[in-house]
Amino acid sequence: MNPDDPRARRSRARLRTAILELAADKDPAAITMSEVARHAGVNRATVYQHFPDIDALVTDAMDDAVAHVARAAALCPLDAPRDEAPPPLAELFQHVADHASLYRRMLGAHGSALFSARLRERLTAELGASFRQGRRPPGYDDVPVDTHAAYLAGALTGVIATWITDTTPAPPPETALAFWRLFRPQPPGE
Structure with a gap:
C-alpha cells in the first residue's frame, strides 16, 4: 500500500474522523476495529492495513x-x-x-x-x-x-x-x- 495514494489518504482521513467521533462518546478501550470500520464506511481489513490497533489509530487521529x-x-x-x-x-x-x-x-x-x-x-x-x-x-x-x-x-x-x-x-x-x-x-x- 502506498500511503501517498489518494485512496489511502482518503481512507486514513475517514478512519481518523470515525475514531474521533466514536471516542468523543465512548471509552476508546471499548471501541473495536469493526466498529470503526462500520462508522467509517470501510472494510475491516482496510482499518488493519493502516493501523495495527485502536491505540495507534487514536494516537494518529x-x-x-x-x-x-x-x-x-x-x-x-x-x-x-x-x-x-x-x-x-x-x-x-x-x-x-x-x-x-x-x-x-x-x-x-x-x-x-x-x-x-x-x-x-x-x-x-x-x-x-x-x-x-x-x-x-x-x-x-x-x-x-x-x-x-x-x-x-x-x-x-x-x-x-x-x-x-x-x-x-x-x-x-x-x-x-x-x-x-x-x-x-x-x-x-x-
Missing part, C-alpha cells in the same frame, strides 16, 4: 491536537509577566476545554497510555527545540536542555490531565495562569 498543544507551549514568551498567562498558553487551555470530552477520555484514568506518552514526547521535543533556539527561561543553565524540556512536558501533561478530569475544573484562563506561575516562579525576596 489526535496528532493534530498534540501538535497544537506542543506548539502553543513552545511559543510562550519568557518575558510575560508572572501574573498574566501568555496568550499561547491561554489558547492551549481553551483548546483543551473546547475538546474536553475527547481529552478527558484520552488522559483520564482509563485513557490511552500511548496518547499520553505521545503528548509528553511531542511537548518535550518542541520545548527542547525552543530552548536550543535561545527561548529558555533564565536560571537553568546547570540543567541539561532535554531534562528541562522533559520536566516541563511532564508537568504540563499532568496539569492538563488533572484539570480536564476534575469534576469542577477551574476556567481555562485560571488554570493557564496557575501553570504559568509554576513555570515562572516568583523570584526570592519579591
Whole structure:
C-alpha cells in the first residue's frame, strides 16, 4: 500500500474522523476495529492495513491536537509577566476545554497510555527545540536542555490531565495562569 495514494489518504482521513467521533462518546478501550470500520464506511481489513490497533489509530487521529498543544507551549514568551498567562498558553487551555470530552477520555484514568506518552514526547521535543533556539527561561543553565524540556512536558501533561478530569475544573484562563506561575516562579525576596 502506498500511503501517498489518494485512496489511502482518503481512507486514513475517514478512519481518523470515525475514531474521533466514536471516542468523543465512548471509552476508546471499548471501541473495536469493526466498529470503526462500520462508522467509517470501510472494510475491516482496510482499518488493519493502516493501523495495527485502536491505540495507534487514536494516537494518529489526535496528532493534530498534540501538535497544537506542543506548539502553543513552545511559543510562550519568557518575558510575560508572572501574573498574566501568555496568550499561547491561554489558547492551549481553551483548546483543551473546547475538546474536553475527547481529552478527558484520552488522559483520564482509563485513557490511552500511548496518547499520553505521545503528548509528553511531542511537548518535550518542541520545548527542547525552543530552548536550543535561545527561548529558555533564565536560571537553568546547570540543567541539561532535554531534562528541562522533559520536566516541563511532564508537568504540563499532568496539569492538563488533572484539570480536564476534575469534576469542577477551574476556567481555562485560571488554570493557564496557575501553570504559568509554576513555570515562572516568583523570584526570592519579591
